[in-house]
Amino acid sequence: MRIDAVELRQVRMPLKSPFRTSFGSEYDRSILLLAVHSGGAVGWGECVAMSDPLYSSEYRDAATDVLLRFLLPALADRELRATDVGPLLERFRGHRMAKAAIEAAVLDAELQLRGESLAGYLGATTDRVAAGVSVGIADSIPALLQEVGGYLDSGYRRIKLKIQPGWDVEPVAAVRREFGAELPLQVDANTAYRLSDARQLARLDEFDLLLIEQPLPEEDLLGHARLAEQISTPVCLDESITSAESVAQAITLGACEVVNIKPGRVGGYLEARRIHDVASAHGLPVWCGGMLETGIGRAANLALAALPGFVLPGDTSASDRYYAEDLTEPFVLEDGYVRVPTGPGIGVAPDPDRLSARTESVQTFTPGS
Ligand code: OSB
């Protein structure tokens, strides 16, 4: 294929309720969507960079800038396959979320032109994925229990609680007490702790959690390895895992016993699959993380989450966990599972009216101009 044009669309999606983590509160999701036009096909990619650099150093407007100035020009005016995107962009440091978005859009267009689904292309072995849900920091324990209860009533198969110093043992103990020992339960600290908090984190041991996600800073692999020796809850990395190489290092160090794979964070679906392969070869379970995606990113995440190493439920919730109205046909929960799209490419496209209603601005990149 060849890139005829790329639309960079800034959309704003109001969240049904605010999402509070140790790094801040989101009230709406400000998203960069890419549409790659190629030979009559339109491929979609959702950039997971948030509006502010709080989860990672990347942010939406920086992604837009690096795409327009560096990444898109490097892909223009040539025959291109999705597998070329990573190598062609490798000399530009970092900006993995921006790279992932353009690779995803190129891949969607290429697969549509071939009539092949992303799930089939990646090697999916299932047609539905067990859905977990990520629950933000609440205003009170009763409010948290009510929210968790609502998700369990809807059928979610695993609960993840966001934690931070001052909101850890108490909410976990309350959820265990209310919903029982059998509930698959895990926590995510988004780097809010230090190794000196190991004794506090060891207090979570008695609650038999599936894992603790990213307790320490992104760069602190050694700290995670030390912490893993001091707590019995398995350590899972999110922010620290940026490539297949980084996961191999983390595993070798003993810093990581479970991996949260987010395609956006690691530069795309192809690198995400390599991480899956490395982790699986080492016998580590992986699961698919999320970044409050619309149906565009969610469709592609579901294709990835259908690979055989994804043995834990992901943050692949239904559309109505986040949005009153999704950009695509909504993904729904069926008996605690979400269906993997089977159509060509990612298998979904935004509804034109809903997309234009949510669009704040559009910039167009045209090769040679
Ligand atoms: O750390 O997994 C995270 C959302 C935004 C940024 C980081 C994270 C999250 C979530 C929500 O936990 C996952 C989802 O449901 O999309």
Ligand code: MG
């Ligand atoms: Mg996380």
